[in-house]
Amino acid sequence: IGFSLTGETVYRDDDGGVTAWNVSSGERVGRARDRYCLEARMKDGILLSRTDSDIEMWNFELSHCLRRWSISADPIRITEVIIISEEQVALSCENKVIILNTTTSEILSIPIAHGYIVTCNSKCQLLTCCSGSVQLLDRQTTLWETHLCFPTRPAMFSLSGRFVVICAETQRNNRGMYVLDAFTGGILHILCHGDVFCDCQFVSDEECAISFHVASTGYSLGLFNVESGDLLSMLHLESNVNYLAVCPRKHLLAIGQM
Numbered sequence: 047i048g049f050s051l052t053g054e055t056v057y058r059d060d061d062g063g064v065t066a067w068n069v070s071s072g073e074r075v076g077r078a079r080d081r082y083c084l085e086a087r088m089k090d091g092i093l094l095s096r097t098d099s100d101i102e103m104w105n106f107e108l109s110h111c112l113r114r115w116s117i118s119a120d121p122i123r124i125t126e127v128i129i130i131s132e133e134q135v136a137l138s139c140e141n142k143v144i145i146l147n148t149t150t151s152e153i154l155s156i157p158i159a160h161g162y163i164v165t166c167n168s169k170c171q172l173l174t175c176c177s178g179s180v181q182l183l184d185r186q187t188t189l190w191e192t193h194l195c196f197p198t199r200p201a202m203f204s205l206s207g208r209f210v211v212i213c214a215e216t217q218r219n220n221r222g223m224y225v226l227d228a229f230t231g232g233i234l235h236i237l238c239h240g241d242v243f244c245d246c247q248f249v250s251d252e253e254c255a256i257s258f259h260v261a262s263t264g265y266s267l268g269l270f271n272v273e274s275g276d277l278l279s280m281l282h283l284e285s286n287v288n289y290l291a292v293c294p295r296k297h298l299l300a301i302g303q304m
Contacts (some may be wrong), residue, residue, distance in 0.1 A: 047289050048087045051132065052114060053296030057092060057108075064094055066108050069298070070090050076108035088148050089132040095124070101137070103148055115151065117144060128166050145170050156185060164201040164212065167228070173201060173210060180212060182231065188244040190231035194224065200246045203228060204254070205294060211254055211274045213243045223256055225272045235275030237266055247290040247299070253278065255299055257287035267301065 047058040055075055057066050064084045066075040078094055082102075085093040091103045091112050101124070103113040115125060117137060126138040130145070137144040143163050145154040154170070172183045173202040175197040182189045193270040194214040200223075201212035207228055216222040220244055222236040240258035248254050253275045259265050265283040267290075270276065 047093075047291040047300050047302045048084060049291050049293035049298060049300065051293070051295070051298075053293035053298050055106060056068070056115055056291065056300050057084050057087065058302065064092075064108060066092075066106070078104055078108040085127040086129045086135055088129075088135075090149060093148065094133065095127070100116065101127075101146065113148070113151070115146060117146075117153075123152070126163075128163070130166050130170065131168050134170070136163070136170070136172075138163050143172055158183075161187075163196070164199050165203060165210075167203045167207050169207070173212070174205075175201075175212075177184065180204050180214075180226075180231075192226060192231040192233065192239075194233075200243055200256075202246055202248060202254075202267055203300075204248050204272065205251045208251065209234070211237070211256075211272060223258075223270075225275065235272070237270045237272070237275060238277070241267075244287050245290045247292040249294055249297065249299060255290055257301075258289060259286065 049056055055066050056069055062081050063079040068075055081096040085095050091105050094102050094104055101115045102111050104111050124137045124139055128136040133149045134147050141158055143156045161174040163172050164175050165173045174181050179191050179193050179280040180197045181191045197212055197214040203210055210226040210228045211258050212224055214224055220239050222239045223237040226245050240260045244257040246256045247268045252271055254270050254272050257267045265286055267281040269278040286304045291300040
């Protein structure tokens with residue numbers, strides 16, 4: 047799921063296509079059929095995919111395709127699309143990352159020597175993980191490395207790039223959402239503990255929404271201040287949250303549940 051940048055429209059995958067809905071009225075705005083998948087909303091339109099190597103930019107009403115990129119100079123499979131800015135996305139592809147500027151169509155390929163990418167900041171610096179650590183890479187230069195036990199997604203930079211939130215194993219033998227200083231890699235807080243973490247999204251530069259599951263209490267959605275580590279509010283839900291989407295400009299949060 048995802049919002050338009052203005053927060054007027056929300057998009058979601060459903061039944062082999064992508065549908066756009068008006069947030070205020072709940073009415074359907076448009077639909078892209080034929081097995082399209084929603085990837086990201088950008089300044090110029092909505093990014094959709096239909097294969098493992100083709101990315102398309104559609105208009106906001108999902109009535110027609112504006113541009114198409116075929117990332118297939120060699121056999122390649124896109125495993126994830128990460129939003130960097132309103133114009134750029136990072137395409138995770140096995141042992142490399144492709145930075146695509148959707149406005150200029152400029153493409154930059156960055157190899158990954160070890161580990162795998164979990165997220166990327168606005169400077170196109172890659173946060174990568176291996177079994178016992180997380181690193182911030184600027185091309186082939188390691189800016190910092192922090193030891194964490196089995197770091198994984200979900201992971202995300204704050205809107206200004208000051209903080210990183212990432213899931214890793216804790217000393218309590220469960221999982222936790224760690225807050226790191228994005229400039230040094232230092233651990234600032236553990237926001238919450240749980241058995242499974244589903245998604246996290248920054249709703250402002252200091253506030254992060256996290257969906258997670260605890261065996262004793264069930265499914266929860268928490269709003270945290272990443273600078274102080276404080277819990278601001280909590281919703282207990284009846285089913286798992288697959289995806290979260292935010293529109294910081296309008297202070298909107300969309301919840302996609304099973």
